[in-house]
Amino acid sequence: MDKKIFGAASFFGMTAIILGAFGAHALKKVLTVDQLVTFETGVKYQMYHALFLLFLGLNNHLNYKIKKTILILTILGIIFFSGSIYLLATDSLNDFNFKIIGFITPIGGLLLIVSWAILMIHFLKKKS
Numbered sequence: 001m002d003k004k005i006f007g008a009a010s011f012f013g014m015t016a017i018i019l020g021a022f023g024a025h026a027l028k029k030v031l032t033v034d035q036l037v038t039f040e041t042g043v044k045y046q047m048y049h050a051l052f053l054l055f056l057g058l059n060n061h062l063n064y065k066i067k068k069t070i071l072i073l074t075i076l077g078i079i080f081f082s083g084s085i086y087l088l089a090t091d092s093l094n095d096f097n098f099k100i101i102g103f104i105t106p107i108g109g110l111l112l113i114v115s116w117a118i119l120m121i122h123f124l125k126k127k128s
Contacts, residue, residue, distance in 0.1 A: 001067050002057045008071060009053035012078055016047040019086065027090070035089045042085030049078050049112060056119075066122055073115035080108025 020043040023036060031039065056062070056070055084105045087098040 001064050001071075005053055005057035005067065005071050008075055009050050009057060011050075012046055012053065013050035016043050016050055019043050019046070030093060031089065035092065038085060039089035042082040042089065045085075045112070046078055046082040049074055052116075061126065062119075062122060066118065070115045070118055073111045073118070077108045077111035077115060080104045081112060082108070084108060 020040070023031075023039045023043060027036060027039060053071065053074055056067060056074075059067075062070075084098075084101055088102060088105070091098045
């Protein structure tokens, strides 16, 4: 399980850096300041959760089932939350109206919140 977690953490961390650089350089020329700020929000949350996955993989106080649940929720949360933000921020660059998928963003946010809540509840219930 930890190998999968580290793989996901590495992938999301790496792609956050790539997307951040892409936004700062290539998109800077074609997006408004507000669109760039929105895009950067997606990058930040993706990186925060890549680091969260690293913590998850390094943590020896969680069992397989909890790690797997948190991993799945976090991956889906990153894809739904950050992914939809990337598409919404760059909506003006194509003919497809990505605003119709805007409802996915809060679902992704909720998945990320639930993954953190599972971690918190596990540690609150754990005896010293």
